[in-house]
Amino acid sequence: KYYQGCFNSIVLMLYVDLLEFSEPGVFNYSTLLLSETRDALYVGAREAIFELSKRNVTVRNNKVQWKVADTPMSMCTLKGKSKEDCLNYIRVLQVLNEEHLYVCGTHAFQPQCDYLSIKDFVLEGRAEDGRGKCAFDPSHSVTTVMVDGELYSGTVYNFLGSEPIISRYSPQQALLRTEYSTSWLNEPSFVFADVIREGGGPAGEDDKIYYFFTEVSVEYEFFGKLFIPRVARVCKGDLGGQRTLQKKWTSFLKAKLVCSMPELNFVFNVVHDVFVLEAEDWRNTLIYAVFTSQWGNVGLSAVCVYNMALVDEVFSKGKYMQKATVEQSHTKWVRYNGITPSPRPGACIDNAMRQENINSSLHLPDKTLQFVKDHPLLEDPVLPVGGRPHLITKDVNYTQIAVDRVTALDGRAYDVIFTGTDTGVLHKSVLDEGEVHVVEEIQLIKSGGAIKNLLLSSETRSLYAGSDSGVVQSPTAFCGKYLSCDQCVLARDPYCAWDPSSSACVNILDRPETQNGLIQSLKGDADSCPAVAALSPRDYGRVLVRPGSSAELPCAPPSNLALVSWRLNGSALTEASRFHFIGEGGLLIYSVGPEDQGRYECWSLEWAPAAGKNFSRQVAAYTLVLAAPPAPRGPRKDLGRAAPELGRSGPLGDPFPEGNANTPGPSPLTPARLSPPLPPPPPHSKAPGGPEARDPSAQYLQRGNAAALLCLFLLFFFLFLAALAYNCYMRYLPAPCLRLRAALVGGHKSPLRPEYRACEGGLMEPPAAEKLKLAPRPEGHQLRALRDTGYETEPDCGNGKIPSHGFGGGGGGSDSPSSEKPFDVDSDSQHIEFADADEPSC
Ligand SMILES: *[C@@H]1O[C@H](CO)[C@@H](O)[C@H](O)[C@H]1NC(C)=O
Ligand SMILES: *[C@@H]1O[C@H](CO)[C@@H](O)[C@H](O)[C@H]1NC(C)=O
Ligand SMILES: *[C@@H]1O[C@H](CO)[C@@H](O)[C@H](O)[C@H]1NC(C)=O
């Protein structure tokens, strides 16, 4: 049911005006917080907190500085930390109540928290110990969520960063935290935490806080550190145990997140960010997560989606794992098959427990507590929706994700996935019944730094990205850049629709009342667009070309998915026909002759998979006419390209201005390279359009300059003879020549050596002029050899895509064996399997 696209770097790169904020001397804008009630985006940077307008982040409403005093600073540097690391990096920014934000910073490796008054925007100086809430080292991970005035965080608890912690801080109670044990947390890197409100249900369930992180596996034996992506959860009502697990979580459980391509045995095992797409019923809430692989050289990123109901099922019904000692010293994690104590260890207090007089975690029996202390890890993994990633992208490292659900004009909801990369690029992809397509790619961070934080506001319909260099605000859609109905519809962007009355591509969210008459097709069916009158030959751009020179006819396809084809006098042109080269930018015709005259049409063809048809339209049209041969003068060949006299473009919105039909486009072939090697033109004829420009053949024919022709013929004849003699001498030519050679040189009659035979073919290929150049054996031989090697060893990457069998439309393969146990390291071949997995990426 589900399959996913595999994208190389996307061709279409948008250059748009974005709103940016940064202040000189301030860096690391990595903590962002959107206010729900005010027009405010709070930004935590290095030694500063800003309040920006969320409608326009260039507007700074407030700023407060939070520097480290001299004494802690010198103590920090005395402990061997760099001056830069000892600065105060603001890492926690949460709304405490209507008057205050709660703010924490690394503060010279002595994390501190303070209250920030929203009204006056000043720190109140009630500094609190930030241990367990904020990291010591700015390079360590911190994730926090404020739930009903209590701060839940995941970070490290000590200076060295060796003691990881998931904790809850509330002004009324003591810090509740994880046990310090590698089976609870083992070198975790926290990426996200959020609350899922389940409270108030008929079962009297508690709200739960979910943490997402990558940690080092304990359950698999591996030759190095094997990372495992995890989801862990704790209950909001947890108060710790009475005797066992005092001031520790009694509800801490964790499970493995699976994001893999089972057919290829390829595992994405590092989670970077999570976005929770909330639904009315928490069971339908979706968790979007971005992954890469620990083996970074593979260069693949993936988005996997998890269903909250399934996550909950793993936690409430999953089997536990336990540590078993084998062969005395060696421990191994295996499934626990014994009887689990009741109530279920790690479960939140619900009505059933209350009936047994267990009203809080303080009343839980020691047996249950001891069990959960020893068995925090569940064996059952959390599997992704569809059993596989929804999106796989090659050659990027995704760092952040945000998801918007948009109801399109067809009444259906589409999930739009925004992913940020480590090079400051934003990808926007649309998910439609398991099919995904990338709509656009934007360079958000101009400096190319990583996107460290990405927030989405449906209210302002903007994305906010934090990086080391600043904060950027971008709209969620750029409908205005689609200039025609076809472009607007074929982009298949659920935000955009064509408004025939204003002839503009508009954002449907801008006008929720007047959506009647708007044209949108998420299936990419542009037939509903108003018919554009077909071009009549009168409207064609007229291109005047001198015989023998080259012409370039530009054609900009409407989208990056379109295939471009050309027609001459109504019949299709192929790459193979004469000197035509169809590049990205248009058609290049070399050495235009009388037979090239005619009507050229550029058509784009786009396959609209959802609509099940091809959609084609005319993008540009030209009439190519040979210029009358001008009065002859000195013999020379014009190497320049022709200038069209009237390069008027058709009415279909060809972006090229008039008279510009030979704008040098991004064609991979340039005329100079293909032109025959001839002496440089005399200086007086440099201007290609000047009256001196001549076509030589025309001149010769007109003048009947037989002498010149004869000279040329003789020259070529001599060259031919020289080449023949040389090749014969080098034994490139067959038997009769060899006999002659033997008679002349007296060499032995050894059979041709294989490499000569191999290069023989290569020497016959190039046209005469090139042949002369290639004739000297060493270069020719080398060239050929290089070519051959290239062909044989380069794997077929299919234009950078991984082989399609890895993705096929299938998805049916229910819970395939490898999704159950993608890290089954019991077999010694495990690391070899992972090495194999590198192959498909070329
Ligand atoms: C802070 O920003 C600076 C400048 O861009 C960068 O070199 C440094 O690595 C950043 N530090 C952290 C902890 O992100
Ligand atoms: C992705 O990150 C890895 C590890 O940090 C790095 O080696 C690789 O070059 C990055 N790839 C891209 C495309 O940025
Ligand atoms: C195309 O049509 C024009 C006039 O209709 C004719 O002169 C030209 O030779 C034709 N070209 C080809 C390649 O058929």
Ligand SMILES: *[C@@H]1O[C@H](CO)[C@@H](O)[C@H](O)[C@H]1NC(C)=O
């Ligand atoms: C659509 O166009 C592609 C590419 O030219 C072609 O292979 C395919 O058969 C066409 N499909 C239909 C239904 O016309």
